[in-house]
Amino acid sequence: PYSRALEIHKKHLSPVETAYFQKPLLLHQGHMEWLFDSEGNRYLDFFSGIVTVSVGHCHPKVTAVAQTQMDRLWHTSSVFFHPQMHEYAEKLSALLPEPLKVIFLVNSGSEANDLAMMMARAYSNHTDIISFRGAYHGCSPYTLGLTNVGTFKVKLPSGMGCRSTMCPDVFRGPWGGSYCRDSPVQTVRKCSCAPGPNGQGRRVECHFWIAADCCQAKEQYIEQFKETLNTSVAKSIAGFFAEPIQGVNGIVQYPKEFLKEAFALVRERGGVCIADEVQTGFGRLGSHFWGFQTHDVLPDIVTMAKGIGNGFPMAAVVTTPEIAKSLANCLHHFNTFGGSPLACAIGSAVLEVIKEDNLQKNSQEVGTYMLLKFAELRDEFDIVGDVRGKGLMIGIEMVQDKMSRQPLPKTEVNQIHEDCKDMGLLLGRGGIFSQTFRIAPPMCITKLEVDFAFEVFRSALTQHME
Ligand code: PMP
Numbered sequence: 001p002y003s004r005a006l007e008i009h010k011k012h013l014s015p016v017e018t019a020y021f022q023k024p025l026l027l028h029q030g031h032m033e034w035l036f037d038s039e040g041n042r043y044l045d046f047f048s049g050i051v052t053v054s055v056g057h058c059h060p061k062v063t064a065v066a067q068t069q070m071d072r073l074w075h076t077s078s079v080f081f082h083p084q085m086h087e088y089a090e091k092l093s094a095l096l097p098e099p100l101k102v103i104f105l106v107n108s109g110s111e112a113n114d115l116a117m118m119m120a121r122a123y124s125n126h127t128d129i130i131s132f133r134g135a136y137h138g139c140s141p142y143t144l145g146l147t148n149v150g151t152f153k154v155k156l157p158s159g160m161g162c163r164s165t166m167c168p169d170v171f172r173g174p175w176g177g178s179y180c181r182d183s184p185v186q187t188v189r190k191c192s193c194a195p196g197p198n199g200q201g202r203r204v205e206c207h208f209w210i211a212a213d214c215c216q217a218k219e220q221y222i223e224q225f226k227e228t229l230n231t232s233v234a235k236s237i238a239g240f241f242a243e244p245i246q247g248v249n250g251i252v253q254y255p256k257e258f259l260k261e262a263f264a265l266v267r268e269r270g271g272v273c274i275a276d277e278v279q280t281g282f283g284r285l286g287s288h289f290w291g292f293q294t295h296d297v298l299p300d301i302v303t304m305a306k307g308i309g310n311g312f313p314m315a316a317v318v319t320t321p322e323i324a325k326s327l328a329n330c331l332h333h334f335n336t337f338g339g340s341p342l343a344c345a346i347g348s349a350v351l352e353v354i355k356e357d358n359l360q361k362n363s364q365e366v367g368t369y370m371l372l373k374f375a376e377l378r379d380e381f382d383i384v385g386d387v388r389g390k391g392l393m394i395g396i397e398m399v400q401d402k403m404s405r406q407p408l409p410k411t412e413v414n415q416i417h418e419d420c421k422d423m424g425l426l427l428g429r430g431g432i433f434s435q436t437f438r439i440a441p442p443m444c445i446t447k448l449e450v451d452f453a454f455e456v457f458r459s460a461l462t463q464h465m466e
Contacts, residue, residue, distance in 0.1 A: 001038060002026055021418055030057025033442045033449060035426065043421070044449055047428035051247060051279045051440040054307030055353045062310055065349035066342065073341045078334065084344035091351050092316065095289055100302060102324035104317040105339030109278040109305035110138030112315040116301045117142060120239025120272045122330040123323045130228065131241040134432065136248035137276055146241055218255035225262050229269060237271035244291025247279035250431030251388055251395025251438060259295040272323065275299035279393065282307040283354050283443060286364030286391030294390065310350045314343040359443040367391035370450045381461050383408055394439040397431065407435035412464065419460040425453050
């Protein structure tokens with residue numbers, strides 16, 4: 001059955017999506033933080049289906065709620081009201097500070113960020129959007145312009161979009177924080193643009209900033225950020241997107257206070273600030289429920305997906321009544337599946353479980369334990385360049401050696417990744433060179449399981465050095 005599955009996959013499924021492993025896994029079952037393959041082997045899931053299974057695979061309470069709701073009502077579309085939507089809206093908005101109280105329910109992170117981009121333009125009546133180098137905000141044609149992780153480049157025939165990406169008016173702010181020395185990627189490129197609020201496109205230049213060093217101080221970041229705002233063509237700033245911690249880019253953190261100052265600079269120029277909480281929200285960072293709270297900032301728009309539904313496709317944009325109204329004045333927005341009774345019932349159950357099972361506190365405790373434990377590997381192995389992160393969002397950056405700070409070649413990282421899998425541990429990957437292992441288990445993980453993961457990872461590294 002395994003080779004038959006691979007054959008079907010190759011024949012009928014899009015080659016655009018590549019499998020994680022040389023010998024891909026065929027997964028059959030999941031229970032909380034564990035996954036089981038077709039032969040009954042078990043794997044500790046340290047990546048949660050890309051940071052999505054927040055409370056545990058097939059969590060009994062969430063599953064029971066979904067089953068009950070399935071017997072009652074699945075779908076109405078957003079033109080009809082239903083109690084699950086109202087219950088969910090109250091629960092979710094209670095978790096956000098004033099004035100972030102108006103919710104748009106959609107189905108994926110990309111959709112949420114698309115919508116946030118339109119809101120920013122509608123509200124500010126400006127066109128230009130700023131995102132960071134190394135950002136990941138989605139894969140839809142619109143959000144691909146915001147995304148800047150090396151592997152997500154688009155090369156379409158000319159006339160079908162920009163040469164390197166289908167890019168709205170996006171400018172790059174400074175970027176850094178990675179341990180590896182950055183390679184000089186593109187410096188400037190031209191792109192044609194998606195329509196602004198009045199439907200017109202613009203032709204602009206997008207600047208890519210070259211990170212001078214991983215250890216830049218906040219002041220340097222701010223200087224670069226100001227330069228983006230003042231000297232680039234980003235004169236008419238509609239919005240600024242930031243992940244509170246960059247996920248796909250390999251757990252990249254900003255210097256303390258940096259986001260606070262960046263938000264102020266954007267607002268001075270009439271733009272709105274958008275926190276992309278797709279990976280960082282719902283208690284994953286431990287100390288706070290939302291990532292933006294760890295920076296002590298208040299965004300104008302918050303986008304969320306992944307962990308919101310524990311694997312059920314749902315997402316949301318939360319904003320202020322004023323911004324919500326400006327979008328309503330500008331366009332008629334509609335989403336067939338967004339906020340279905342099933343999604344809302346599941347969303348409510350997820351929020352209840354996070355509270356009842358004390359999962360935010362667990363993220364904090366187990367995350368701190370894990371960070372300290374895995375950091376020991378930095379001293380033991382020269383190829384472990386950096387171990388960083390917060391709560392249950394941790395990155396281990398692999399290098400050739402600490403002296404050169406060059407990324408460990410992909411084939412070698414692949415081998416360590418594969419070896420961990422064969423020993424029962426599933427890790428994520430990230431970074432421009434795919435050199436960083438990403439750890440983001442379901443939030444029900446225990447310290448005992450962290451010990452198991454540590455031993456597996458450590459033996460994979462030892463094996464690699466032999
Ligand atoms: N924003 C962030 C920070 C993400 O990590 C992702 C997905 N990796 C997205 C947006 C896009 O979400 P989706 O894949 O649900 O469209």
